[in-house]
Amino acid sequence: MKHIQIFDTTLRDGEQSPGVSLTAGEKLEIARQLAKLRVDVIEAGYAAASPGDFAAVQTIARAVKGVSVCSLARATENDILRAYEACSPSDAPCIHLFLATSDVHMQHKLRMTRDQVLQQIDSAVRFARTKVPFVEFSAEDSGRTDFDFLVQAVKTAVSAGATVINLPDTVGYLLPQEYAQRFIRMREQVELGSALLSAHCHDDLGLAVANTLAAISAGVDQVEVTMNGIGERAGNASLEEVAVALALRADMYGVDTKLELSQIARTSKLVSRLTGMVVPGNKAVVGANAFAHESGIHQDGVLKERTTYEIIDPQVVGVVENKQLVLGKHSGRHAFFKHVEELGYVLSDQDLQNLFMRFKELCDKKKQVTEEDILALVDERVYGEAQHTYTLDYLHVSCGNQPLSTATVRVTGPQGVREEAAVGNGPVEAIYRAIDRATGEEVELATYQISSVTPGQDALGEVRVQVRVNHRLFTGRHVASDVLDASARAYIDAINRYTIMRVAPALLVK
Ligand SMILES: CC(=O)SCCNC(=O)CCNC(=O)[C@H](O)C(C)(C)COP(=O)(O)OP(=O)(O)OC[C@H]1O[C@@H](n2cnc3c(N)ncnc32)[C@H](O)[C@@H]1OP(=O)(O)O
Ligand SMILES: CC(C)C(=O)C(=O)O
């Protein structure tokens, strides 16, 4: 069976989703999980974009073995050198060079002629090949590129030594048959030698997965995908949808991947939690409703025979139904640490001890502590409280069935301890006004979302907020059994992410 290489770009194109900003530590955690999922290439970021992204790519290249680690780079010497320095510790370092080839991009964005673009492809690919063994060249906006010119661009990249040729549908414009034809014609017209062909699709017309699958039928060797389909604008082709389609319909595609499908659910949840991008309930494969049956006739069918209405076995993609850890207030450290380890986390002794304390506090509030609760606690421990400028020491809220609420907060920050009170049209507004006064930061609340991360009346509530500062969005998140406490801390988390960026951009990835 032909092997299709999975190039995961969750940490690069996925992170280009508006409002997503991952720290290097968060990127590393996701990269480790992607390695467990057994993707072939991790595009860890864009090393020249910021010191933080450089650090993230380098950290992942050093720490995550058995997978190729790649950095994006423009066709410039500086970008190539930064990408090389960042990804060179990898077992298989890869530089992903791109240059646009469509007339609209060349004329208006690059302001270059066709000849200049060909010249730059040649010199950039040659230079990158002097640095690393794997160089991917992407003809940006290839979907809207004049085909004869695209052939010239690809010939230039191949003869300069590119090991992968990617034809991205950057703006999600093509239809499946058209996209497939481009690969078929390209193979007919260019002697690719050992260079692989790659597909990279965006979802502007909701066709990213269909186009990716069409490209596989047309013989590509690699597909570029993101977990949960996150990415620039409407997103990229979703890894889990492509992976499951290939596995389930091997009769049609006749290809395989190295993917460990049982890691899909866990990877999806991790990416969702750390990016703040909520997975819609009806999302294929990983949505909460993907294996839920609502109507009587369907329920009857599934009870008699699961496959009447389920084409995917949820366990195959790691969705374990009715699984609950038997953990509670009588559990000790050994059992608890083992569970954390089984969930795939490698934590320091100090983090484990602190986490255990939080677990015991939670046991006093909740009858049953589930795997979801523990995942939420780990996130709070490892990421939520990292690198903070402000901490919330005290919160008191007074509210009722009248619109006016009051909140009092005590916040510790660079100016010391400050106490402030404010009123608002509801408790959350009152809290946020009080926090604004206590921090003195000028941020504007852009979005506020609240959800229950665990089932039952005593569930943990998760609040995600985005604050806007100078047209940029910063996401904050917190999980607690008290939703007003979670609301306050999520807001402070978002402000902290903004302040980290302001004082030390290298700590944040973007
Ligand atoms: C399709 C994609 O997903 S492409 C990847 C998109 N990702 C990103 O942009 C990552 C985040 N970007 C950044 O941090 C910044 O844009 C940087 C650091 C990369 C560049 O910042 P700046 O130097 O300030 O340039 P800015 O972003 O304003 O403009 C881009 C410049 O790169 C040029 N450029 C665009 N693509 C390429 C390319 N592939 N090769 C060479 N130059 C390019 C543009 O023409 C423009 O040049 P100009 O300044 O001479 O007009
Ligand atoms: C950098 C390239 C491959 C890209 O993301 C695109 O064209 O969509």
Ligand SMILES: [Mg+2]
């Ligand atoms: Mg893209």
